[in-house]
Amino acid sequence: MVRIGLLGIAHLHFYSYASAVQRLPNAELVGLYDDDAARAEEAAKLFSTTFYKCPEELLKNADAVIICSENSFHRKWVELAAKHGKDILCEKPIATTVADAEAMIKACDAAGVRLQIAFPVRFSTPMRRVKAMLEQGALGELLAVRGTNRGRMPGGWFIDRELAGGGAVMDHTVHVVDVVRWFTGREVVSVYAEVDSMIHDIDIDDCGMLCMELEGGVPFTQDPSWSRPSSYHTWGDVTLQLVGTKGTISVDALAQSLTVYSNAEGKMVTHPFTEDMDLELIKDFVEMVETKRSPSITGFDGLQAMAVALAAYESAKQGKPVTLR
Amino acid sequence: MLKVGVIGCGTMGQLHSAIFKKLPGVELAAVADLDDQRRQEAADALGVKTYREGQELIADPSIDLVDIAVPTDGHAGLLDQAIKADKHVFCEKPVVRTNAECDLLEKLAIQTGKRIGVGHVVRFAPEYVAARDKVLAGDIGRAAVSRTFRGGSQFPKGWQDWYADYARSGGVILDLAIHDIDYLRWCFGDVARVYAKTTQGLTEERMEHAFIVLRFKNGVIAHVEAGWTNYPGQFYTTLEISGSRGQLTFDTRTTAPILYAKADADKQEVNVALPESPALISPYEAELADMVAAVRENRDPKVTLAEALATTRVALAALESAETGKVVNL
Numbered sequence: 001m002v003r004i005g006l007l008g009i010a011h012l013h014f015y016s017y018a019s020a021v022q023r024l025p026n027a028e029l030v031g032l033y034d035d036d037a038a039r040a041e042e043a044a045k046l047f048s049t050t051f052y053k054c055p056e057e058l059l060k061n062a063d064a065v066i067i068c069s070e071n072s073f074h075r076k077w078v079e080l081a082a083k084h085g086k087d088i089l090c091e092k093p094i095a096t097t098v099a100d101a102e103a104m105i106k107a108c109d110a111a112g113v114r115l116q117i118a119f120p121v122r123f124s125t126p127m128r129r130v131k132a133m134l135e136q137g138a139l140g141e142l143l144a145v146r147g148t149n150r151g152r153m154p155g156g157w158f159i160d161r162e163l164a165g166g167g168a169v170m171d172h173t174v175h176v177v178d179v180v181r182w183f184t185g186r187e188v189v190s191v192y193a194e195v196d197s198m199i200h201d202i203d204i205d206d207c208g209m210l211c212m213e214l215e216g217g218v219p220f221t222q223d224p225s226w227s228r229p230s231s232y233h234t235w236g237d238v239t240l241q242l243v244g245t246k247g248t249i250s251v252d253a254l255a256q257s258l259t260v261y262s263n264a265e266g267k268m269v270t271h272p273f274t275e276d277m278d279l280e281l282i283k284d285f286v287e288m289v290e291t292k293r294s295p296s297i298t299g300f301d302g303l304q305a306m307a308v309a310l311a312a313y314e315s316a317k318q319g320k321p322v323t324l325r
Numbered sequence: 326m327l328k329v330g331v332i333g334c335g336t337m338g339q340l341h342s343a344i345f346k347k348l349p350g351v352e353l354a355a356v357a358d359l360d361d362q363r364r365q366e367a368a369d370a371l372g373v374k375t376y377r378e379g380q381e382l383i384a385d386p387s388i389d390l391v392d393i394a395v396p397t398d399g400h401a402g403l404l405d406q407a408i409k410a411d412k413h414v415f416c417e418k419p420v421v422r423t424n425a426e427c428d429l430l431e432k433l434a435i436q437t438g439k440r441i442g443v444g445h446v447v448r449f450a451p452e453y454v455a456a457r458d459k460v461l462a463g464d465i466g467r468a469a470v471s472r473t474f475r476g477g478s479q480f481p482k483g484w485q486d487w488y489a490d491y492a493r494s495g496g497v498i499l500d501l502a503i504h505d506i507d508y509l510r511w512c513f514g515d516v517a518r519v520y521a522k523t524t525q526g527l528t529e530e531r532m533e534h535a536f537i538v539l540r541f542k543n544g545v546i547a548h549v550e551a552g553w554t555n556y557p558g559q560f561y562t563t564l565e566i567s568g569s570r571g572q573l574t575f576d577t578r579t580t581a582p583i584l585y586a587k588a589d590a591d592k593q594e595v596n597v598a599l600p601e602s603p604a605l606i607s608p609y610e611a612e613l614a615d616m617v618a619a620v621r622e623n624r625d626p627k628v629t630l631a632e633a634l635a636t637t638r639v640a641l642a643a644l645e646s647a648e649t650g651k652v653v654n655l
Binding site: 227 | 465467469470472518520521522523524526527528530532534535536538540544546547548550552554555556558567568569570571572650651652
């Protein structure tokens with residue numbers, strides 16, 4: 001039985017991660033900690049688990065932790081968990097600066113703990129199917145990639161630069177970049193971005209457009225905008241289109257859904273019948289802890305995806321494409 | 326009776342000729358084409374006078390309006406001749422191939438008292454017109470991000486395979502993406518800067534895919550995408566505009582009201598894919614009817630030469646960006 005603790009619950013994904021842990025036969029949710037005691041107590045009640053007043057106490061009673069704190073606190077918690085020799089699943093983005101991400105990777109290596117970054121989209125069944133198609137050569141030679149990961153404006157600490165490290169571009173660039181790196185085995189070599197705040201009345205970027213180049217000169221664009229209005233039928237989207245010499249693949253991770261016209265909602269809504277990618281992510285993480293194998297998504301993967309988002313901000317500031325190291 | 330001559334009997338020339346043939350108050354007087362067989366076929370089908378050279382058609386004193394529907398690199402020369410011959414002109418898009426030709430046309434335009442229109446047909450397409458109306462009415466608040474797609478079909482086949490010759494056609498950016506660039510300019514005004522990437526040069530296959538990021542002076546960020554493939558596919562277009570109070574979108578794959586599956590589908594050969602949405606008056610007919618009305622009413626056509634040149638300069642900036650890897654400020 002793998003004993004899992006939640007360190008930081010600021011990111012709402014903690015709900016589905018905690019629920020996934022509780023649904024797995026080989027894992028147990030031993031408790032949670034958050035700097036915000038009121039929020040931690042409430043969550044502990046909801047999951048009928050222990051609220052630890054001290055993170056070290058939680059770490060003593062856990063084999064591994066899931067970190068869902070505000071982005072800029074990821075480093076603090078990863079370093080603490082590493083010090084206690086615990087394996088870690090860290091919510092994306094890995095951090096808010098390259099220095100933090102590198103320090104986290106180094107701390108985990110030095111302590112001999114495994115660090116996995118939570119990119120659940122890699123566990124989407126349609127995405128896994130596309131990965132298999134690509135491995136079978138369905139595209140021929142890859143020529144162009146287009147991604148979107150749009151959403152609603154999340155509010156809260158997500159629009160606090162200190163805590164989130166950025167707005168829509170930081171929030172919604174990393175998933176797509178990670179999947180494209182995973183699909184193609186290619187790194188992003190340059191980023192051009194338009195970034196602005198025009199949709200919501202907030203002081204942080206809420207829309208943008210990234211136009212990148214992958215290794216081998218392949219064009220790749222990504223739209224991270226918080227451009228879904230409250231009247232939209234769902235929270236947002238994750239889509240990719242891959243154009244090759246032998247075919248084009250378009251994939252929509254959320255296409256598997258019912259269209260529901262509900263008078264109670266006052267609008268059309270879509271209800272997903274997709275498999276639960278968060279559950280698959282947690283299953284994979286628990287298996288990693290149990291079998292002591294290497295993580296399927298590494299700290300380096302997290303760093304590479306975050307570096308693209310940071311380069312996008314840099315590009316927008318400079319008004320020209322930025323080359324990644 | 327307005328007498329019209331159409332230069333070029335390819336996909337667009339044939340389409341324009343057929344429309345002029347049925348427009349009231351218009352007489353299709355002549356067509357021109359360098360290809361003997363195609364010229365003969367047009368003469369048989371339309372029962373009109375034919376010329377080999379566009380220049381001969383332009384010199385025909387009976388013709389009032391010259392329609393230019395030849396490959397892009399031939400536009401500037403014919404426009405020059407037609408304007409100097411004091412004709413009204415309707416020119417297929419893109420109006421010219423190069424910035425130098427844009428400069429030349431700007432000078433010529435000042436000298437003519439005649440009407441010059443350009444075939445940016447998307448401004449007449451009902452789904453695009455409706456979307457713009459909604460945006461201007463404020464239904465989605467302040468526009469912020471827009472996305473367009475155009476493509477999905479095979480690389481077009483034209484006379485002498487001119488589409489495949491970048492120097493002649495400008496590829497998918499100048500020939501296809503220009504539709505959406507023009508539409509977005511119509512919605513959002515002038516473009517401040519352009520960054521673009523294309524697959525041109527990445528493969529020897531007959532295909533090209535391009536992404537263009539536009540930043541408008543009013544702030545709107547746009548993602549313009551266009552593609553031709555080397556395998557069978559359905560031509561479609563999409564539009565999405567997101568704003569501070571809402572979002573609108575359409576995809577012609579789902580707005581098509583008629584789906585027809587037929588037994589000999591794989592035997593179809595399409596030279597240049599043309600979008601089709603059933604309408605009492607097609608966008609192609611509407612743009613030519615507007616041109617004829619402009620001449621008759623002595624007013625500007627809906628898409629003026631100045632507008633078309635401004636659009637073309639943005640598309641050429643995208644080509645330059647794709648080639649140099651740099652942002653092009655306008």
